[in-house]
Amino acid sequence: MRQRLKVLSVLLSCILLSACNTATYKLEESLLKVHVPKNWENHVQLEDVKNGWLMQISNDQIQSLVQTALNNNFTLKQQAYSLQMKKQELIISGNTLWPSLDLALSSNRRKNISPNSYINNVSVDLNIKYEIDLWGKLSDFDKQANLSYLSDQANFEQGKQQLVADVVIAWFKVIEAKQLTNLYQQRADNTKQNLDIIESGYQQGLNSALDVYLSRNELNSELSRAAEQKATKIEAIRTLELLLGNYPQGALSIEASLPLLSSDIPKGLPSGLIARKPKLVASWYQLLAKDASLAYAHKQRFPSISLMASVGNSASELSDVVSISALGWSLLGNLTMPIFNAGKLEANEEKSRLLLKQSEQGYLETLHNAFLDVENAVTLESSLKQRYQMMLAAQENAIAAQRLSFENYHNGLVDYTTVLDAQSRSFDAQSTLIQIKSQLIRNRIELHIALGGDFSASEQNKEAK
Template identity: 35%
Template sequence: MRRPKYLVLSVSLIALSSCAAVPVTDATLPTPDIAANWVATDSKTDQTPAGVQHGWLDDMNNGALTEFVDEVLANNPDFKATSFRLAAAGYTRDVTRGNRFPTLDASFDAQRQKTAGSSPENELSLGLDARWEADIWGKLAADRAGADAGFQATYQDLRAARLSLAAQVAQAWFDVVEAEAQLELSKQTVESYEQAVRVVSNRYERGLETGLDLRLITSSLEAERANASRQRDVLDSNKRKLEILAGRYPAAGIKTAGALPDQYEDIPLGLPMNLLEQRPDLRAAKARLLQAGYSQQSAEKDLLPSLSLTARTGNSSSTFSDLLKFDHVFWNLMGSITQPIFQGGKLRNAARAQQELFEAEKQVFAQTVLAAFQEVENALSAERSLKSRVKHTARAAENAVAARDVALDQYSRGLIKITVVLESQRQSLNQQSLLLSVKKQRINNRIALHLALGGDFTKDEDTQTLSDAGADAAQVSMAAEKTGTHLNEGNAL
């Protein structure tokens, strides 16, 4: 009567031992000390546990940009390559999961032989071979958990690549917008110089000025015409960059819409402690840390005994007709325990190597977390600086334009020298050009801040979060639709 109890106890112990222990938990992650609030900002009102802003691309109210981001996500070769790597990781995970099941192979053998003094004889055999390894130490479970973590890391890589690509496209879009504005400014400056040339020529023809003034202003005009040509090259180069991102031929023919924004809403920042779950690259780093831990567990368990069961059944005969009658069916069942004794230190050194790799991955994770916090703090600091720079540069540009007009008027009346006109023209161009550049830097920095905080460019909740258990089929299908790539939903289950 006690035997069934022992049997149940043995089965329970095997089941428990076949579970892989989690190498690190949220409580034991090698994270640095995290500040309670973001340091490089004066605002505390936007730092709440509610999280960061999603849908920042839609909030720009630029339909053409939104449509172009969708086009890039569907056609960008690098992003498609990442989605294919996700599919490969799914199949790799399925391979590892298959190790827990028995293997079954069918075989058919045929031979004909003859010995001296006898007639030729045929020997045919048909058999089935099965083998199963009991996971009594949890090695196979560790392999499966490691493969799951590797798949999760690749999936988070895809999410990170998606957010990064959208940010790159938006920044490149505003690079084009700024380049178009710089070209238009250069054209306006050429017109301003042409007006100044007419004023100087008029005074020269009337004998009021020397030829030196005319040569100086003409030189400035030609220099600005050359600058306009350079600005056109910059614009075409930026357009080609956009086209390449979308998988188009770089013909510099893309049309953009919109202007550099002047007004901005405050960005909800969330809290620093939330960054680990908000950013997909940090979730990928955590998954790779888990994968390294499971690999270390698996390598250590290679030193332990293994238990396997093998079974074979079949039939043999001298003719095909008798082979299928199963009159001579045979079978055998065998269990074996194998304990590594001496392999030249190969297994033990492999376990030590995996332990060192696990420790190295901890440092990689810690460095990745620090870099993420640095990106946010840098973007916050730049936002504060750029906001002030835009304000003061706008005032400088406004005064420089007014001074340019006054200087030309006073020169036409003989009140000032040509050098003052030239300096006012130069200041007007420089300050207006600098204002465009600073505005572009600010919008691009805000995009970088959204990316650093882990904010999604859409408000689609399915693209923003993943369960801790891993990506499900619907989320993998979403990624496939975004890239135009078919992914097997079974890989995510």
């Protein structure tokens, strides 16, 4: 008997030592040596990124609309509820580190073989079970849940920032659509005035019938564009209303103009983006959670030790059961180790390892896409500013050419097709100028999001709503 116990002890020691010496997977070296440029391409920026970009828009309406969206947006509310559920899952996962305590009360009555004889039995048991976290397996499971919660929390913060950006962009989109609608209607009114002049000249024999037909065709085209643009404006308003959590009835009134952005914003350094942008933080936490999941899957193959204790008694009467003097107790230690499961645990570990490798590549992709967004936004801003200056000069020339062409036509120096061409160039220049200003604003907001700048500098607004 002693020899058997000695062999069993040696076998158990070998198992425990092999479990302790088994190495877990380490993160790829490329994650620790990611090439991060010292500065953005062709841009020297030493000043850190500043938060509170929303406050730079000095308009009370947009400040109110943003707050309404943060309180009422349907998608953000879903994300908030999802985050709350993750928090409850975190409590559930932490439960494995604590002992479980159960109270069992049972009562039964059965008839004996002899007639009119019954046996009553009442039992009360208090059971305690606790698994010793010998290898840190339960800690890894809890660590995975904590990291997953931190990842979801960062994603929720990113969702808030994106919502604010979407609301502000949609607000400026309505302003753009409104200005284009006014421009289209103004052009239609000008075309109507030209038509009246041409028809009057035709009745006096000064203009040809072709000029009348061309002018009428131009008027119908402009009226059609104006009607289409009005529909576009209403659609833009409805999009904004939906972001606010309101019914999209297209009745929101906005009185504002498109500002011209001429100043630059501090872009910080690329290395600061990694810790500042919530989307990157979420991706990193998710990667660490996969690493903890792999450690948990690996330690599932180790022996587990649990302790069980029970205090209770059984008797025919409840008063006898709860008597302290009659209580009995038991204590049991349990050691279990998987021996054969057709490769299930090994396959689970390999699956977790592959998921970790996949997450590594996902994080690298997210990181480089974040750099890409910043570089593209910076390049586009520079291009838009140049285009605006050139189009501003083009607009002045086109308006002057339009006015001069109609005067020359009225004096019989040019035909009406020249007038139509000048009007088209003038209209294109004016509408393009409005669109470029809107693109500059949109790109600036997207650059703030790409840089990880928070919309508010207040710590209160950083709390999950």
